[in-house]
Structure formats: structure tokens, C-alpha cells
Amino acid sequence: MKSEELASFLQQYFQHQFEKIELMNGSCFIEVSSNNSFELLSNLKNHPQLYFDSLSCLTAIDNGAQAGSMEVIYQLYSIPFHHSLSAKVILPREHPTIDSVESIWKTANWHEREAYDMFGISFNNHPDLRRILMPADWEGFPLRKDYQTQETYRNIKVDYQQP
Amino acid sequence: MILNIGPQHPSTHGVLRLEVISDGEVIKEVVPHIGYLHRCFEKHAENLPFNQIIPFVDRIDYLASMNNEHAYALGVEKMLGIIEQIPRRVEYIRVLVAELNRIASHFIAIGTYGMDIGAFTPFFWVMRDREHILRLLEWASGSRLLYNYIWIGGLFYDIPVGFEEQCQQYIKYLKPKLQELEDILINNKIFIERTANVGVLPLHTAINYGITGPMLRASGLRFDLRKVDAYSIYPELDFHVPIGEGKMGKLGDCWDRTWVRMQEIYQSVSIIEQCVARLTSDLKRDVTFDPQALVPKKIRPAAQDFYCRAENPKGELGFFFRTDGRNDVPVRCKVRGPSFVNLSVLPALAKGVLLADLIAIVGSLDLVMGEVDR
Secondary structure: OOHHHHHHHHHHHOHHHOOEEEEEOOEEEEEEOOOOHHHHHHHHHHOOOOOOOEEEEEEEEEOHHHHOEEEEEEEEEEOOOOEEEEEEEEEEOOOOEEEOOOOOOOOHHHHHHHHHHHHOOEEEOOOOOOOOOOOOOOOOOOOOOOOOOOOEEOOEEOOOOOO | OEEEEOOOOOOOOOOOEEEEEEEOOEEEEEEEEOOOOOOOHHHHHOOOOHHHHHHHHHOOOOOOHHHHHHHHHHHHHHHHOOHHHOOHHHHHHHHHHHHHHHHHHHHHHHHHHHHHHOOOHHHHHHHHHHHHHHHHHHHHHOOOOOOOOEEOOEEOOOOOOOHHHHHHHHHHHHHHHHHHHHHHHHOOHHHHHHHOOOOOOOHHHHHHOOOOOHHHHHOOOOOOHHHHOOOOOHHHOOOOOOOOOOOOOOOOOHHHHHHHHHHHHHHHHHHHHHHHHHHHOOOOOOOOOOOOOOOOOOOOOOOEEEEEEEEOOOOEEEEEEEEOOOOOOOOEEEEEOHHHHHHOOHHHHOOOOEHHHHHHHHHHOOOOHHHHHO
């Protein structure tokens, strides 16, 4: 389906399940609340006319302390129908938690681990939520806007640039 | 028994640590540990203007830098809205160097895989043939592996005089060598016995795990972003998309993946021939051609979220940009590395196999740790 058809289809059948829908640059974006994100994404995957069987990418964004929010963005793509959708969930910056979609798309397993590692977003029902890129005993969440590198890591000076 | 195939090991896949829990030689569980090559690309990208990120983008998949740059440049150009104005010659040159790099990357995949299995000769043959590609690309861009050549809006330099003829000569030299490579490695009885029916990846699992690229095609799905998304000038080129057929074993085993990569090399050769033919006929160089003509001085896309993807030799390389229209730097630039996603299927593939088969499976995933860790 083209983006316009997709947008109208979603509006028709999933009207109450998401907050906002917009078309920009030929792509369709929806905003979902974190309460029913799992249910909606599961419906998006299993619906016979949408069938988003592939989660291309799961991104997390930190909007900074002033905006007070973080976002998780899912890039969905349907291989048989060749349409794509971007679903955005806005989370509060203190204790950001969201349901894991690992049971829907297994690929989310590592993507969510990376979102946890870099931003500190917790995913409920994730089978194995631990750091993936940083060492296991690293402190802090590197891609947050207010992140300060720790002084030393296991007695090695981390930031070698002179202030 | 807990065995550690540590981050430093001779199977040249880079720094990957595999924690293997095994019962004798049969593997119960594999836990990959990554992050040894994490170079904080995404953090750097938040502080750099779009055009200055290109050398960093090179280093994501350092064996196929042109493809990374191509994907990135396509994404930013689409965001800026200048993608329709890129001159045809620039597009053809981009595809030419990207396909040369695809051949080089598949050469390493096949050669090092042979070496993991124990076949040392094909590795040297492959390196010898790859040297010619690296010299061609050094002639065009200045460096052998990390080119900084495809810029947003054009290219850094035009290809040198005589490049097209050298490409043609290289293709002529390469074709018999590809047949030799196939005979010595792909159709080799020992290689077949080591790799057929090993690490079978069913299609449904592959899609669920987000696998893309030659691994997905080896499981039977004819899905190639160059055909599906039809970006750049690929719609004008004539090439096939090889898929695994389960010739030597089950569909989706390690042999199929290597075979698909081998067939893709043939297809890339055909694409290069077509590009060179166009570049020497109606898109000939002339004195007025400036590859940097459309390179914008200030790159400030409108505020948007944008995900662009392209077919890297390893799979689907995706860039997610969020821009706010007020800065020259992206607010967020996330890289969806194909090897990162392809590696996540390893624990599922390696249950119940022998240790030697694990090495065969890891080799067929064609990992480049630069993409896994970024």
C-alpha cells in the first residue's frame, strides 16, 4: 500500500489505538502511547492486510532534560506488501519503561538491549536485558544528553583529553 | 564445559567473543559478547555536520566503505531533496565503485571462510584478486580501504582518465579467476561436507530475526533492496538476484550462503560492465563536469525523522536520522548495522551442533565487527 492508503487504512481500523498519525515526505508516522504499544504492534504484525513482518530498526532518542522525554521509534516494514511504517512511543525521562516486543519480532532482542545500554530504557518482559556494547560494569548511559563519562574505569583514566 | 572463543582468535572475524557452553563437543548454548570495537559512532555523529560524518560512516563496514557512504549519501540527499538533481555520471560512478567494493567484500567473505574451514589456497587467490580492486579504488579516491569518496551531493573527485579501460581489463582478467575459485572452493567435496546441512536457517526464523542480505537470500527469499527499493540507478541496470536453492543440502545452510555470495560476485561483474559501457559512451567525461557541483556548502535538512536503507554486501544498512532544522548536526543518527542483526541469530542456529560446525556457521554469517559494534 502507498503511504496515503496506509494512513487512511490505519485511521479506519485502528482509530482508537494510537494517538496521532501523520504523513511526511512520503512516509507514514504514527505515535503510540506506551500503555498499548505492545498490543498495537502485535496487531500491526498479525493483521492480514498490513503484515509488518520485519522490524527494520528500533531507535531510542533522548530529548534532553528540558523536554523531559525519551522516545522509542520502531521502523516496521512489510516484505510481502512493501509498505513501511514508523511508530513512535514517547516515554517519561525518569524511569523510562516500555513493553518489549521481543515476543513479536525476535530481532528486537538485541536492539532493545542496545537501547537499554545506551539510554537506560527498561523493557518489560525482555528475556535478557543487559548491556551489549559497553562493558557490563560501565556506569551511566552514554547516549543520554546529560551523560558525563566516568573518571576512571577499573583504574584506567577514561577521558584522556585535558580539560 | 564453558569454553571461551575469545575476542582474539585466528578466525579473522574481528573481535567477537563467543561464550560456548558445551557438553563435550556438542554445543548447548552460545552467548556472543560484543562491544570490543565500539567506537561511539552515534555519539560522534551528534556533534558533527553531515558532511563531516562521512569518514566515520566509512568505518562502519570497513571492507565495503563505498557502500556505506552510498547509503549515507542517499539518505542525506533524500532529506535535503536534492536527490533528483544528482548528475547521471555521478550516479553511475557511485554504483561502479560500490559494486567493485561489493566484489571485494564478498571475496573476503569467501576467502576467510575457506580459511576457517581449512582451505588456505583460495584465501591467497582471493587476496590477489582483491588487490587489483583496491588499487583501482586507490587510484580513484586516494586510499585502499576507507575512501571518503562519495560525498553528499556528488563525489570528492572524478574517476581518473583511463579508469574505465582499467576496469574493463580487470573484468576480463577476473572472469576465469571466478571460475577457478568456484572450482577449488565452492564445489570442493570437503567444503561441501563441512558446510552443507550445517546451520540451516529457515525462512520464517530469518525474517523474524531481521536477517537481510545474502543470508536471507540463501534461505530462499528473492529480496534485494536494489530491486525492491529501486534506489539510485539500479532500475536501469540489468542483473539477477541469486537465491539459495538447497543444491547441496537443506535450503538455507552455510553452503547456500557462500554460493549466493559467489553468484552475487558474477552479478556485480555484470553491473560493472554495464556501468563502464555507459560511462564510456553517453556519459563520457568532459571538461565541464564537476563532481562537486552539487555538494551543498551548508547541509541543514528540514526537521524530520527519516530512515533510509541500502543493500550493503552484508545486508540492509539503515540510517535513521532525526534532524531539527536548526542545526547543521543531526540530533540523532542511528546505524542499523546488518552484521549486528545477523549475529543475533547465532544462538538460535548453534544449538546442538558440534564445535567445528560452530566455526562454519560463524564464518557463513559474514560478520564485520565494525558494523556489529559501530
